[in-house]
Amino acid sequence: MQENTGIKFLVLIILLFIAGYLSLFFAGSESITVSELSLNNFIFWQIRFPKTLTAILAGSTLSAAGLILQIIFRNPLAGPYVLGISSGASLMVSLSILAGGSLNLLSNFFIGKSFIVVSAIAGSVLVTTLILAISKKVNSSVILLLIGLMISQICGALQIGLEYFSDATSLKSFVTWGMGSLANTTNFDLLIFLPIALISLLALLFFIKPLNALLLGENYSQNIGVNFNSSRFYLIFISSVLTGLTTAFCGPIAFVGIAVPILSRMIFKSSKQQLHLASCILLGSIILLFSDTLANTLIKNISLPINMLTTFIGAPLVIYLMFKNKSW
Amino acid sequence: MENKPCIEFKNITLGYKKTGETISILKNINLSFFEGDLIGIVGLNGVGKSTLIKSLSGLLPVLKGEILIDEKPISNYNLNELAKKIAIVLTEKIGGFNLTAFDVVSAGQMPYTNSFNKLSSHNLEIIDAAISTCGIAEHQNKLLYELSDGLFQKTIIAKALAQQTPIMLLDEPSAFLDFASKHELFLLLKKLTEEQKKCVLVSSHDLDLILKYCTKLLVISTTKVELISSSEAKTNATFKEIGGRFI
Incomplete structure (x- = not known):
């Protein structure tokens, strides 16, 4: 069993390199060969590189957030997108772009971006807390999913309302960003995106015990020495930072957060959450990198929305799980 | 019998707070439990057996008085220390x-x-x-x-x-078990108290099993809490009141 785990991780790491290579050199209107690569290759350094790194960051953060949410809710059908948390973050991003524009906050790059990121995180925290409060009243994971869907619809409706009040340029950025995209992140954005994502993911190393204990529920985790309420509070905060951060830069990315932890549990028949954390980071990156490559190569000269690909991977998995009344 | 109790109730009142209102279930109890005891907690539904177990394991704060575990107040333990003193077995299902x-x-x-x-x-x-x-x-x-x-x-x-842990608390562990499994369960608990000198408290509605295997009974009625030895149970009025008269 131990040997298998090692081999599986090795395969994932190799896949990550392949997916990264494909995304860097082929995911666009023209392919670049390694021999042509130079320091002043504009397409490579200004377009492909930030997009590939963004795919890795978005895949890691959303999958880790999904894993945390599934543990907190003890529900394998939880995830930042399906519970409406991404929508809450999106709505706050739109609000902050509008408010930031009128308050003249956005003229400075770092202040503007930070303002948007903090708003997105606040949106995630709000929706997660709301869903958690509701989850105490319902004990069915499917009903929780429906409530998440409704919250996401409400946020969407508010977002449409906001778009009416925005001018043409911000409207266009709202719409393209609202569809979810890995291509809007610049190298400058990455200066904010990368460190916060890394710190949040590393912070999870301090929560290995709680992540494992919380699966046993409130009473048993307290009884084996893990403070349930405070661990849950910090974990909700970290998952909200991970979701809000990625949503601020990429918009809502569908189904990665719910599907990757499920896949991870299917591949590694383990309940060790430290193992799943590592594999979710790898798997999430691989899936978004492949999705990005496919989105840019399936139809020549056309770049498909990334959410189209991730939905095709994620949604069938969720349906399969609902039929198979067995919790992964 | 050991001379020092591993659990001591000092004039405690148990209950819970519900929408600002305090509901006390068990009032002013003084009791001691020792290592090697297998104590059956018996009483009708809703009388406070689960509240007692949750308070004793530190999951619910006591309303008044103090619970001492190895002569130290339960509120002075941190979670990890308490986890090494008391282990619980509850009815809730976990899985997936x-x-x-x-x-x-x-x-x-x-x-x-x-x-x-x-x-x-x-x-x-x-x-x-x-x-x-x-x-x-x-x-x-x-x-x-x-x-x-x-x-x-x-x-x-x-x-x-x-x-x-020296102390183990079980909340209705026999509830969904078949006849043979119930007996196996109590035999296991008996073995733990006898061989490992644990103090085991187990709540159950299976009065016959409690009488057969437990050394002591904690009988809880709406008016009284009594700790009796299992040999005197059949003549005890409170035990009869909570269903012992049918045995």
């Missing part, structure tokens, strides 16, 4: 997320592992011992939902054993 019987039992060693929850060979020895004591060795790699109710209950008891 690839959790196997082994995983649950090994969670019992969590108070003793480092912050990465790495199991040393010493931790593994204790887990294996708990598994074999409860007789679930051949089922340890099964997923939780594949286990019968009896095996599931034994798994949770093995988790409690792996916690290496």
Whole structure:
């Protein structure tokens, strides 16, 4: 069993390199060969590189957030997108772009971006807390999913309302960003995106015990020495930072957060959450990198929305799980 | 009999707060429990058996008075210290997320592992011992939902054993078990108190089993809380009141 785990991780790491290579050199209107690569290759350094790194960051953060949410809710059908948390973050991003524009906050790059990121995180925290409060009243994971869907619809409706009040340029950025995209992140954005994502993911190393204990529920985790309420509070905060951060830069990315932890549990028949954390980071990156490559190569000269690909991977998995009344 | 009690109730009132209102269930109780005791907690539904177990395990704060564990107030323990003193077995179902019987039992060693929850060979020895004591060795790699109710209950008891605590609390562990499993369960508890000198408190509605296996009875009625030895149970008025008259 131990040997298998090692081999599986090795395969994932190799896949990550392949997916990264494909995304860097082929995911666009023209392919670049390694021999042509130079320091002043504009397409490579200004377009492909930030997009590939963004795919890795978005895949890691959303999958880790999904894993945390599934543990907190003890529900394998939880995830930042399906519970409406991404929508809450999106709505706050739109609000902050509008408010930031009128308050003249956005003229400075770092202040503007930070303002948007903090708003997105606040949106995630709000929706997660709301869903958690509701989850105490319902004990069915499917009903929780429906409530998440409704919250996401409400946020969407508010977002449409906001778009009416925005001018043409911000409207266009709202719409393209609202569809979810890995291509809007610049190298400058990455200066904010990368460190916060890394710190949040590393912070999870301090929560290995709680992540494992919380699966046993409130009473048993307290009884084996893990403070349930405070661990849950910090974990909700970290998952909200991970979701809000990625949503601020990429918009809502569908189904990665719910599907990757499920896949991870299917591949590694383990309940060790430290193992799943590592594999979710790898798997999430691989899936978004492949999705990005496919989105840019399936139809020549056309770049498909990334959410189209991730939905095709994620949604069938969720349906399969609902039929198979067995919790992964 | 040991001279020092491992659990002492000092004039405690138990209950819970519900929408700002305080509901007290058990009032002004003074009791002591000792190592090697197998105590059956009996009483009608809603009388406060679960509240007692939750308060005693520190999951619910007591309303008044003090519970002493090894002569130290329960409120002075931090969670990890308390996890090494008291282990609980509750009625709630857990499962999913690839959790196997082994995983649950090994969670019992969590108070003793480092912050990465790495199991040393010493931790593994204790887990294996708990598994074999409860007789679930051949089922340890099964997923939780594949286990019968009896095996599931034994798994949770093995988790409690792996916690290496002097005190074990069980809330209606026999509720969903078949006849044979009920007896096996109580035999196991008896073995733990006799061989490992644990203090075990177990609530149950199976009065006949409690009478047969427990050394003492904690009889709870709406008006009274009494700790009696099982030999005097049949003549005890409170025990008769809560259903003992039918035995």
